[in-house]
Amino acid sequence: MHKIVSAIFLAENIKKIEIEAPRIAKKRKAGQFIMIRVDQTGERIPLTIADADPEKGTITIIVQGMGKSTKELNTKEAGDTISDIVGPLGAPSEIENFGTAVSIGGGVGTAIAYPTAVALKKAGNYVITINGARSKDLVILEKEMNAVSDEAYITTDDGSYGFHGFVTQKLQELIDSGKKIDYVLAIGPIPMMKAIAEVTRPYNIKTMVSLNPIMVDGTGMCGGCRVTVNDEIKFACVDGPEFDAHQVDFKNLTDRNKLYLPEEKQSAEAFAHKCNLQ
Amino acid sequence: MAFFRINTPSFYKKTIMCPQHITTKERLAIPRQEMPSQNPDVRNKNFKEVNLGYTPELAQQEALRCIQCKDPSCIKGCPVNIKIDQFIKLIADGNFLGAAKKIKEDNVLPAICGRVCPQEDQCEKACILTKKHKSVAIGNLERFAADFERETGNVELPAVKASTGKKIAVIGSGPAGLSCANDLIQLGHSVTVFEALHELGGVLVYGIPEFRLPKEIVKLEIDGLKQLGVKFITNTVAGRSITVDELLKEEDFDAVFIGVGAGLPWFLGIPGENLLGVYSANEFLTRVNLMKSYQFPDNDTPVFNCKGKNVAVFGGGNTAMDAVRTAKRLGADHAYIVYRRSEAEMPARIEEVHHAQEEGIEFLMLMNPLEFLGNEQQWLTGAKCLKMELGEPDDSGRRRPVPIKDSEFILPIDMAVISIGNGSNPLIKQTTPDIEVSKRDTIVVDINTMATSKEDVYAGGDIVTGGATVILAMGAGRTAAKAIHEKLMGIDPHE
Numbered sequence: 001m002h003k004i005v006s007a008i009f010l011a012e013n014i015k016k017i018e019i020e021a022p023r024i025a026k027k028r029k030a031g032q033f034i035m036i037r038v039d040q041t042g043e044r045i046p047l048t049i050a051d052a053d054p055e056k057g058t059i060t061i062i063v064q065g066m067g068k069s070t071k072e073l074n075t076k077e078a079g080d081t082i083s084d085i086v087g088p089l090g091a092p093s094e095i096e097n098f099g100t101a102v103s104i105g106g107g108v109g110t111a112i113a114y115p116t117a118v119a120l121k122k123a124g125n126y127v128i129t130i131n132g133a134r135s136k137d138l139v140i141l142e143k144e145m146n147a148v149s150d151e152a153y154i155t156t157d158d159g160s161y162g163f164h165g166f167v168t169q170k171l172q173e174l175i176d177s178g179k180k181i182d183y184v185l186a187i188g189p190i191p192m193m194k195a196i197a198e199v200t201r202p203y204n205i206k207t208m209v210s211l212n213p214i215m216v217d218g219t220g221m222c223g224g225c226r227v228t229v230n231d232e233i234k235f236a237c238v239d240g241p242e243f244d245a246h247q248v249d250f251k252n253l254t255d256r257n258k259l260y261l262p263e264e265k266q267s268a269e270a271f272a273h274k275c276n277l278q
Numbered sequence: 279m280a281f282f283r284i285n286t287p288s289f290y291k292k293t294i295m296c297p298q299h300i301t302t303k304e305r306l307a308i309p310r311q312e313m314p315s316q317n318p319d320v321r322n323k324n325f326k327e328v329n330l331g332y333t334p335e336l337a338q339q340e341a342l343r344c345i346q347c348k349d350p351s352c353i354k355g356c357p358v359n360i361k362i363d364q365f366i367k368l369i370a371d372g373n374f375l376g377a378a379k380k381i382k383e384d385n386v387l388p389a390i391c392g393r394v395c396p397q398e399d400q401c402e403k404a405c406i407l408t409k410k411h412k413s414v415a416i417g418n419l420e421r422f423a424a425d426f427e428r429e430t431g432n433v434e435l436p437a438v439k440a441s442t443g444k445k446i447a448v449i450g451s452g453p454a455g456l457s458c459a460n461d462l463i464q465l466g467h468s469v470t471v472f473e474a475l476h477e478l479g480g481v482l483v484y485g486i487p488e489f490r491l492p493k494e495i496v497k498l499e500i501d502g503l504k505q506l507g508v509k510f511i512t513n514t515v516a517g518r519s520i521t522v523d524e525l526l527k528e529e530d531f532d533a534v535f536i537g538v539g540a541g542l543p544w545f546l547g548i549p550g551e552n553l554l555g556v557y558s559a560n561e562f563l564t565r566v567n568l569m570k571s572y573q574f575p576d577n578d579t580p581v582f583n584c585k586g587k588n589v590a591v592f593g594g595g596n597t598a599m600d601a602v603r604t605a606k607r608l609g610a611d612h613a614y615i616v617y618r619r620s621e622a623e624m625p626a627r628i629e630e631v632h633h634a635q636e637e638g639i640e641f642l643m644l645m646n647p648l649e650f651l652g653n654e655q656q657w658l659t660g661a662k663c664l665k666m667e668l669g670e671p672d673d674s675g676r677r678r679p680v681p682i683k684d685s686e687f688i689l690p691i692d693m694a695v696i697s698i699g700n701g702s703n704p705l706i707k708q709t710t711p712d713i714e715v716s717k718r719d720t721i722v723v724d725i726n727t728m729a730t731s732k733e734d735v736y737a738g739g740d741i742v743t744g745g746a747t748v749i750l751a752m753g754a755g756r757t758a759a760k761a762i763h764e765k766l767m768g769i770d771p772h773e
Contacts, residue, residue, distance in 0.1 A: 023514070023519055023520065027520075037476055041576060041577045041578060042578050043569065043577075043578040043580075044476075044569070044579070069578060083476070084513050085513060086474065086475075086513035086514070086515060087515075087518065087519065088518060088519070089518055216564050216565060216569065216579075217474070217484075217564060219474050219515050219518075219703070219705070220541055220542045220703050220704070220705070221541060221542070221543070221560055221703070222543065222558060222560045222561035222564050223543045223545070223560060223561055224557070224558070224561040226545075228552055233545060233552065235542065238542070238703075238704065238705070252552050252656075255655070255656040256552065256554060258554070258655075259554050259582075260580045262583075263574065263575070263580035263583075266575055267578060267580075270575060
């Protein structure tokens with residue numbers, strides 16, 4: 001059992017949850033994830049570790065309520081407990097001094113882009129962050145991203161805050177301005193990551209994306225999270241979750257993530273019904 | 279002394295005082311007692327255990343068939359050398375609890391092994407009766423003794439020796455780890471078992487289905503180890519949550535036993551394997567067994583909805599049988615085994631194959647999949663297969679399947695389960711480079727001690743052998759426990 005130390009909403013439907021997990025807090029590196037099972041009948045879902053405090057023995061996850069499990073997680077408050085957490089899993093982000101590194105987060109993906117931005121900064125990179133959201137009230141981690149960035153940009157789809165447009169447009173603008181970019185990390189919805197890959201491909205900029213396929217055990221045992229990278233089968237849980245964006249088959253990932261749409265809908269509706277009754 | 283009646287064959291009806299009075303000829307006249315089981319048409323729709331177990335009467339009759347050889351070859355056929363002749367005699371005498379105790383001198387998990395061991399290839403194959411008759415049903419008797427002890431509430435905890443002050447870490451709570459932990463705790467060592475998943479038991483809970491091994495039995499066996507003082511820590515992945523070096527240096531363990539089992543599932547490497555509806559057997563079985571997706575939506579984890587669908591399982595081992603029978607129970611219209619050799623070459627246990635056939639599983643032999651086909655939404659619609667015939671024997675001694683020219687056809691299926699074995703999990707190798715591994719990434723050990731190339735680190739089970747059996751893993755766990763004990767206590771095994 002893991003106790004929740006604090007739980008606050010950062011934006012509508014996006015919650016920052018700090019949980020006691022001393023071993024994981026001590027070991028985790030940027031880019032790694034945990035498998036979490038909320039209660040005894042819960043499913044195991046992967047969530048990237050956004051932050052950790054080894055001294056306090058806590059890890060932080062940032063959760064967007066999408067399906068039943070994430071919505072249920074977002075009903076948790078400080079003092080509540082989580083049944084099972086295992087980690088840190090996956091290969092850590094590849095961190096070195098690339099030169100100029102751009103860390104791009106789209107929506108709740110910013111929660112994952114953030115720890116890698118911290119690590120890139122620590123490694124001596126000139127760090128540019130692009131933090132994208134649909135609108136101003138959905139922008140998260142603005143202060144944190146600013147603190148680790150040499151240049152920080154915010155983009156909103158509706159123009160309600162920062163640059164009016166998509167993260168891809170901002171990245172293109174930076175490239176067009178003549179800035180020499182050596183490394184790009186993009187984390188967010190699949191269409192966004194795919195679009196970023198197309199922006200950097202002509203310039204041959206090394207670009208990594210963090211993939212979010214469906215997982216069960218998260219340790220390499222089941223192969224449910226297999227993705228196609230460079231025409232080869234890779235397991236996101238042990239070979240990833242970060243892969244070369246220019247080699248990822250995003251269509252296959254999009255298709256495979258639809259595997260349980262009817263069941264996910266059924267679970268989410270039943271959960272919403274239960275919440276309404278309470 | 280127990281009175282009992284022998285019912286079959288009919289000419290043989292007589293009440294006897296003592297089984298010793300039965301002549302060998304009379305023993306041989308008793309037919310092998312069939313294992314009672316659920317009706318196939320009922321059980322292929324539920325997840326309850328298929329085999330129901332012997333009654334005391336059936337067990338005693340079966341035990342009487344044992345002719346009590348002077349030099350029992352069955353014991354040599356058992357990887358952990360259970361004193362088979364002795365426990366069977368105890369059953370024949372009606373001393374069922376004594377029989378259970380006798381088995382437990384050599385095997386810590388008899389209720390499990392009595393159910394899942396391939397006895398027909400081990401003890402029962404070596405039984406002298408097989409030459410002219412059917413072998414004694416040793417596995418069924420082992421199961422009976424263990425079940426009788428448990429169901430009558432007579433499980434006694436073994437004695438634990440005085441504390442040695444030594445600490446041992448066991449990685450993995452499957453059959454290898456559990457048997458190793460059991461022996462070490464009884465010898466007075468402090469034992470901590472680390473498990474990657476949220477539940478204990480390894481393959482016994484995520485792999486082997488409820489209808490073949492009820493999870494309650496696994497739980498009770500593990501509860502027994504807890505009562506002996508074994509500490510269990512779940513949700514800990516060796517190589518990620520903690521490394522072997524950290525266990526030895528930072529957490530002060532005197533020795534580490536690695537029993538992490540097999541790892542990454544193999545795929546066929548043919549086009550279309552990433553289509554929706556194509557699973558590894560590990561994933562399909564883990565979803566159903568560990569995550570209980572057959573109880574969706576009461577349990578949150580979903581699995582492919584097999585109801586009214588056609589499901590093909592590719593492979594011919596025990597895992598393939600487990601997967602195909604699971605698909606049938608989930609409501610599959612047609613549930614196929616597709617195997618590239620013939621039934622005779624299938625590695626699965628004969629009992630499992632028979633059970634599957636009784637349950638309506640369709641066996642498509644001598645067929646090799648070439649490609650998976652899908653619709654526009656990327657859902658699987660069929661498998662393009664090639665018919666094969668058997669040629670000359672290959673390196674494994676089995677006749678090599680050879681393609682029949684122009685025999686391609688499409689098998690319409692909605693779900694495919696790939697069950698062709700597992701590679702090794704790379705995490706230990708990646709994080710503990712000084713442990714020697716083979717070309718196949720299995721850990722290299724001295725088979726007499728299960729010691730690895732790294733000081734104070736031992737390994738056993740599938741991570742050493744590649745995919746094998748529960749009992750072999752248990753045997754390895756016990757060999758390692760003995761070697762660890764001798765090393766830590768400074769005992770010379772040759773003295």
